[in-house]
Amino acid sequence: MTALHTTLKPQVPDTIEHSDRWREQARCASDRYDPEQWFPVGDNLLAQQQAEEAVAVCRACPVRTACLDWAMTSREDTGVWGGLTKKERAAIRRRKQRTPVPVPATRTVQQLARDAYDTYTVDVGGGHREWRGGPIRIDGVMHSPKQATWVAVRGARPTGALITQCGRRGCVTPDHQHQTRSTNGRKAA
Template sequence: MSTTIFKAGKSHTAPNTADRATDWRDAALCRSHPDPEMWFPKGTDAVSMANEAEAKRVCAGCPALMACREWAIESREDSGVWGGLSERDRYNLRRRGRSRNTEPAIRIVTFPSVKDAYEALTQKDGRHVLWNGGNEVKVGKARLTPNQVAWQATRRRTPVGRIFTDCETDGCVRHLNDQVIRQAREATRRATTERSAA
């Protein structure tokens, strides 16, 4: 869709972006963050360093982290935090001659509790709760999967066996089951089958 804007006898046609293909920027967590300036600290004072650390923490749980990082390195972006790397981090990578394929491994952010990890790395979407973090989260000294974090943050009992998702929505960590739930379902299914056979 193209829109023509009339102003003081001049007209301008806005670019047609309605049919634009989605890219990594559409999935970036910083797009919906209430303080986008946090990704562009203005110095090395305590407040700026705290903003940079918080921006990196949000980046660590972002699904677009690697694409954002690659873009910043390839385009030689010289300001702000991109893909969890500050301008200093990117400069040091370039100075050492490291390519994007030999970058250091992504650091896993450590959270003080499963509630903190759950609140930072999930987003409610109607009936679903979508995971926006990586495949592993560090809580204290323990490394947990997204399903383990979600279970522990929202349930009052310890899971039995492995935790699986019951949902076909990608990334949903709300609809989970463990061995107790699976066994109860199987018992209900068997009882229903026996009643219908009788």
């Protein structure tokens, strides 16, 4: 391993807290992967492919959320961390830094769901959007990412199971969502 590889590979200092031990379980820490893959240089096609490959490895990583939390908290501005590129993390930071607009008391559930959709989804290419985060509470009710998308676009909770027609795991693009027949006696839309 070259000196460059040693400096780029995520290091686990001896002084870290137990909560930072997630790095030891990260897929990228394996000798199976080239550490430079997580630090693409430039915006050319090769760098974009390199970043996409790193993101694909991150998607199956058991510590992806902890990794992303660390990168966002420490304001890491290089490389792929937690399945997001530096540009994606910067966009999230910018959204969080915006001054909140006063919210009128009469916001509808659909408006709240649309705000959540706009905040938590990112374009992953090929006409697909993915939800970055877990379930979300809208007006006191927990919604899965697919349910929140359905409410944001259609204004009502789904009455049946939601299926992603495009087959891409994690896709919440509204046009790719389909509702099966009702499983609880209500009529499906």
